[in-house]
Amino acid sequence: MSASRRSVLRGLVVPLVLLGVWFFVTHAKLVNPLLLVRPDRVVTSAIKHYEEGAIVGPLLASLQRDLLGLFIGSFAGLVIGAAMGISRLTDRLLGPTFHAAKQVALFAWIPLLSVWCGTGELAKVVFISLAAFYPVVLNTHEGVSSVGREFIEVGRVFRFSRWQVLRKIILPAALPSIFAGLHLALIYAWLGTLGAEYLLAAAPGIGNLMVEGRESFQMDKVLLGVILAGVVGATLNTLATRVEQYALRWRVRGI
Amino acid sequence: MLQANTEQNLGAFEKAGPSKRPARSSRPRNGYLLAKGLGLLVPATLLLAWSVAAAKQWVPPQILPSPASVVDTLLEQVRSGDLFVNLGISLGRVVAGFAVGGAIGLLLGIAMGLSRTVEDYLHPMFKAVSQVPVLGWLPLAMMVLGIGESLKVAIIAHASLVPVALNALKGIRGVSRNYIEVAKVFQFSRRQLLGKVVLPAAVPSLFVGIRYGITQAWLSLVTVELLASSEGLGFMIVWGRQLFQLDLVLSAIIVVGAVGLLIDKSLELVESRLLRWRPRVSFEAQAAGALPSTTAGES
Numbered sequence: 046m047s048a049s050r051r052s053v054l055r056g057l058v059v060p061l062v063l064l065g066v067w068f069f070v071t072h073a074k075l076v077n078p079l080l081l082v083r084p085d086r087v088v089t090s091a092i093k094h095y096e097e098g099a100i101v102g103p104l105l106a107s108l109q110r111d112l113l114g115l116f117i118g119s120f121a122g123l124v125i126g127a128a129m130g131i132s133r134l135t136d137r138l139l140g141p142t143f144h145a146a147k148q149v150a151l152f153a154w155i156p157l158l159s160v161w162c163g164t165g166e167l168a169k170v171v172f173i174s175l176a177a178f179y180p181v182v183l184n185t186h187e188g189v190s191s192v193g194r195e196f197i198e199v200g201r202v203f204r205f206s207r208w209q210v211l212r213k214i215i216l217p218a219a220l221p222s223i224f225a226g227l228h229l230a231l232i233y234a235w236l237g238t239l240g241a242e243y244l245l246a247a248a249p250g251i252g253n254l255m256v257e258g259r260e261s262f263q264m265d266k267v268l269l270g271v272i273l274a275g276v277v278g279a280t281l282n283t284l285a286t287r288v289e290q291y292a293l294r295w296r297v298r299g300i
Numbered sequence: 301m302l303q304a305n306t307e308q309n310l311g312a313f314e315k316a317g318p319s320k321r322p323a324r325s326s327r328p329r330n331g332y333l334l335a336k337g338l339g340l341l342v343p344a345t346l347l348l349a350w351s352v353a354a355a356k357q358w359v360p361p362q363i364l365p366s367p368a369s370v371v372d373t374l375l376e377q378v379r380s381g382d383l384f385v386n387l388g389i390s391l392g393r394v395v396a397g398f399a400v401g402g403a404i405g406l407l408l409g410i411a412m413g414l415s416r417t418v419e420d421y422l423h424p425m426f427k428a429v430s431q432v433p434v435l436g437w438l439p440l441a442m443m444v445l446g447i448g449e450s451l452k453v454a455i456i457a458h459a460s461l462v463p464v465a466l467n468a469l470k471g472i473r474g475v476s477r478n479y480i481e482v483a484k485v486f487q488f489s490r491r492q493l494l495g496k497v498v499l500p501a502a503v504p505s506l507f508v509g510i511r512y513g514i515t516q517a518w519l520s521l522v523t524v525e526l527l528a529s530s531e532g533l534g535f536m537i538v539w540g541r542q543l544f545q546l547d548l549v550l551s552a553i554i555v556v557g558a559v560g561l562l563i564d565k566s567l568e569l570v571e572s573r574l575l576r577w578r579p580r581v582s583f584e585a586q587a588a589g590a591l592p593s594t595t596a597g598e599s
Contacts, residue, residue, distance in 0.1 A: 056424030141339035
């Protein structure tokens with residue numbers, strides 16, 4: 046009990062020391078205030094932006110983009126990953142192309158997408174979908190193709206139809222791996238959202254907030270963006286973990 | 301124990317009978333060629349459709365250049381040496397960034413792995429920082445560091461630091477207590493315990509972190525170069541895009557993919573070389589949270 050409290054207190058030491066140094070350095074004017082704003086300025090700027098509606102709007106715009114892309118990308122990823130896992134023919138047809146395309150660093154597609162899909166909302170959502178697509182395909186494929194043969198054989202004994210085998214045996218057995226893929230997709234989609242907002246045409250969003258802040262040299266605005274990006278990332282992460290635990294609660298741990 | 305057995309049984313099931321994925325060696329030669337051929341079918345169809353579309357001018361060449369012009373541009377870039385200059389610059393940045401980030405990450409991860417106190421102090425801060433996507437720091441870093449070389453090195457270092465540190469921590473924490481107890485029986489000194497037991501046992505996990513770190517480094521490099529650079533592969537892509545020379549964009553994308561593949565494959569090779577001495581089964585059993593097979597017999 047006291048040991049765990051001690052470890053919590055220890056965890057607070059480094060952030061508090063950094064915050065202290067930050068206060069000291071900015072109040073004593075040791076650095077250029079343009080390069081490092083005062084911590085309290087970040088808070089007042091956050092309140093000001095909130096009152097002007099410059100936080101909620103961009104936040105919702107980014108989230109909407111993120112979730113739409115995540116949904117499209119994961120759905121496509123689930124279908125293709127499952128098809129590759131179930132059918133050897135599909136795997137052989139699509140596998141090599143998929144693995145070759147996967148090698149290209151994700152953001153390198155953005156300039157190409159901007160020619161094909163414009164620089165507006167469409168290109169952003171397509172890019173975020175792509176970011177979510179890869180991990181879902183990989184993990185779904187992995188999960189579906191590693192379902193134990195004995196499970197499927199039991200299904201045969203019970204004369205399950207193909208659909209029943211899929212629905213009652215393969216899907217539950219592959220679920221942990223599928224969730225792992227979706228979780229990764231969530232992280233990549235958020236990364237992709239920020240990247241798409243930096244690299245494609247300006248539209249309301251958290252990434253755009255930071256770009257604006259940088260261009261007008263308002264570090265408080267940039268820091269606000271960094272904090273928002275972190276909070277959104279952490280919230281989505283926690284939510285995903287909860288959903289995962291809930292959906293997999295029927296699993297008996299350790300067999 | 302039970303888990304280890306089932307794992308092995310599953311493995312056995314996969315190998316026996318009409319398995320979905322037969323071992324490569326037992327696969328008949330014809331089937332292997334057929335599989336390769338099927339894999340080429342999709343790219344070949346795409347390439348054909350692309351050639352036809354470009355030849356018939358269904359889409360303007362500014363939007364879809366012909367495959368031949370992409371190959372020409374690529375060869376031209378190779379001949380003029382531009383490609384190697386840009387590639388060299390990009391690789392130099394990755395190496396510098398990864399050297400910094402990997403070294404710090406390894407140190408932090410090992411320190412946190414070995415000492416609970418260090419972990420208590422650093423891990424929460426570490427977790428908080430890593431909640432922000434690497435790209436989230438980019439505008440801030442651009443303000444503080446400008447858009448010069450230091451920005452690229454810093455972003456790449458940050459991108460590779462997190463996975464290296466987390467996997468090092470996991471690897472050291474995952475070292476089986478049995479190994480440490482055996483070392484205690486042999487009255488190993490702390491130094492011996494570290495050098496002969498803990499570190500070798502943590503190597504697979506350390507390597508996972510390094511591989512993942514380098515992949516992340518490459519990904520962030522391309523992004524940073526797209527946003528703020530006047531040299532490198534990412535810049536080639538941006539430049540081609542601005543001139544509406546999609547042949548240049550596509551050839552640079554091909555190079556980015558090829559280098560990514562090369563990095564991945566060579567790390568895979570190094571990994572399997574480095575881990576040759578290790579019986580594979582014990583690693584998997586350990587990863588599943590069960591007793592390693594080497595000590596399983598005792599119980």
